[in-house]
Amino acid sequence: MRYSVFIFLFISALFSSCGEKTKEPPKADVYEVKDIGLLSTSEYTIGKIIKLTDEGEWYALGDRKILMSCKAKIKAGVDLKKIKEGDITVKGNTITIVLPPAEYTSFTMDPKLTHTEMESVSGLRQSFSQSEKYKYMRQAEKSIRRDMNDTNILKDAETNAAMFLEDFYEQMGFEEVIVKHEKSGPKDD
Amino acid sequence: MTDLVRLLKNLVVLLIIGGVGYVIYLFFFKASEKEGLKIDETPIHVESIRSIAEISTVNYKDEVVMDSVIRHKGNSTWSWFDSRQMYDKYLNSNIKRRLTLIVRGEVRFGVDLSESNFATRQTEDSIFIQLPKPKVLDVVVSPSKTEVFQEQGKWSDRERKTLEVKAKAKLVENAMDLDLNSKTEKNMRRLMKQMIITDKKVIISFDK
Numbered sequence: 001m002r003y004s005v006f007i008f009l010f011i012s013a014l015f016s017s018c019g020e021k022t023k024e025p026p027k028a029d030v031y032e033v034k035d036i037g038l039l040s041t042s043e044y045t046i047g048k049i050i051k052l053t054d055e056g057e058w059y060a061l062g063d064r065k066i067l068m069s070c071k072a073k074i075k076a077g078v079d080l081k082k083i084k085e086g087d088i089t090v091k092g093n094t095i096t097i098v099l100p101p102a103e104y105t106s107f108t109m110d111p112k113l114t115h116t117e118m119e120s121v122s123g124l125r126q127s128f129s130q131s132e133k134y135k136y137m138r139q140a141e142k143s144i145r146r147d148m149n150d151t152n153i154l155k156d157a158e159t160n161a162a163m164f165l166e167d168f169y170e171q172m173g174f175e176e177v178i179v180k181h182e183k184s185g186p187k188d189d
Numbered sequence: 190m191t192d193l194v195r196l197l198k199n200l201v202v203l204l205i206i207g208g209v210g211y212v213i214y215l216f217f218f219k220a221s222e223k224e225g226l227k228i229d230e231t232p233i234h235v236e237s238i239r240s241i242a243e244i245s246t247v248n249y250k251d252e253v254v255m256d257s258v259i260r261h262k263g264n265s266t267w268s269w270f271d272s273r274q275m276y277d278k279y280l281n282s283n284i285k286r287r288l289t290l291i292v293r294g295e296v297r298f299g300v301d302l303s304e305s306n307f308a309t310r311q312t313e314d315s316i317f318i319q320l321p322k323p324k325v326l327d328v329v330v331s332p333s334k335t336e337v338f339q340e341q342g343k344w345s346d347r348e349r350k351t352l353e354v355k356a357k358a359k360l361v362e363n364a365m366d367l368d369l370n371s372k373t374e375k376n377m378r379r380l381m382k383q384m385i386i387t388d389k390k391v392i393i394s395f396d397k
Contacts, residue, residue, distance in 0.1 A: 111353035137332035
């Protein structure tokens with residue numbers, strides 16, 4: 001009996017202490033500095049609801065549900081570095097500029113704007129970990145990146161870029177400013 | 190000899206009980222992260238639209254590691270009865286909870302001309318352009334570029350967000366250490382000279 005009690009306590013302690021050992025964080029990679037020339041002219045803030053129900057496997061008792069909201073800030077404009085020689089021509093007081101097609105210039109999902117609105121865990125299930133929440137946020141990001149092509153952001157960016165350059169060149173003293181756009185399909189950043 | 194046989198018998202029985210208990214724990218209690226879980230298809234909604242005029246001329250790309258560690262406090266006698274705490278104390282550097290994020294991001298430097306806040310002046314042989322002071326226009330971070338390297342214990346959204354905000358600040362701090370504002374000014378001058386086709390001399394200056 002003495003042995004039994006001792007061994008039982010030992011095994012209980014062993015199982016209850018089974019934990020993951022802490023790993024040392026890795027060293028960060030080397031940075032990169034790049035010269036760019038992006039003119040961003042349109043900014044859209046897009047919201048999305050992240051909805052998930054995890055009913056679990058047949059043996060799991062209970063289910064888990066989560067509702068999160070997130071926002072992405074997307075900017076679009078033109079890459080001025082893509083303007084080639086001959087794309088800007090001047091004839092007297094008239095300037096003609098051919099701009100490259102509008103593209104997405106930045107996509108940011110601010111962590112401060114991601115919220116868990118509702119979380120429900122029933123039975124013997126554990127609550128959602130931060131790693132799991134990240135997985136769902138990544139899926140939401142993919143979905144926003146796909147669906148943003150259906151918005152008018154690129155069209156707005158082209159219109160706004162033309163307006164900005166007209167104003168800019170008029171201030172330089174040009175009387176007539178003609179802005180043209182190269183045509184191309186939408187591109188993800 | 191009889192005692193030794195009994196001990197071995199007990200050991201085998203208790204190992205079986207422990208094994209069964211562990212299997213029950215794995216099936217019913219341990220959080221299983223199913224790879225195939227997919228979020229429901231929900232529509233996106235455009236919340237705001239803004240016309241801007243930002244010219245970015247320098248892009249700084251970096252990754253930062255943010256580590257948050259909570260250690261066990263105190264050294265009471267009761268901790269001897271907490272096997273988990275004992276494990277952490279002697280085999281896990283006394284760490285109770287730990288969250289480590291690897292955040293990859295970009296910091297964009299440039300000038301914001303959204304308010305038409307630039308001025309031009311011309312003389313017979315020169316064009317003077319006064320631009321606003323260069324600044325950080327964007328800190329580009331997203332979940333796809335953020336990795337949870339390790340998560341031990343339970344972490345709240347608020348704690349995670351604090352770590353992410355610190356990561357963004359760290360990215361900006363690293364970029365600032367390289368004095369990228371002067372590089373931004375240099376690139377902006379070059380870009381403007383490419384855009385302005387004139388026989389006159391183009392002189393670009395920035396607000397202080």
